[in-house]
Amino acid sequence: MSEPERAWRLRTDPEAVERDLSRLVLTLVELIRQLVERQCVRRMDQGDLTDEQLEAVGLTLMRLEEAMTDLCARFDLSPSDLNLDLGPLGTLLPKD
DSSP: HHHHHTTTTHHHHHHHHHHHHHHHHHHHHHHHHHHHHHHEEEEEEOOOHHHHHHHHHHHHHHHHHHHHHHHHHHTTTTGGGGGGGGGGOOOOOOOO
């Protein structure tokens, strides 16, 4: 193999690839979780949910948040690692 052909080879660290992919997936899950949470709060404020629905949604969101915390710990990520910087657009996730 000639020198120029070797220069085009992609060198990747398998652990870094797994962590970066995990970060991307967890970021998308967190974005969706926050959107669903906001929608539930709006529906609650409008009185669109029964008491049973409110309890089910609250429990589901609480369990999802716990699962996200566990997954972040597994992949050595913090919640701030999931907030991707989009340059001039700011961050992907709102800062609470």
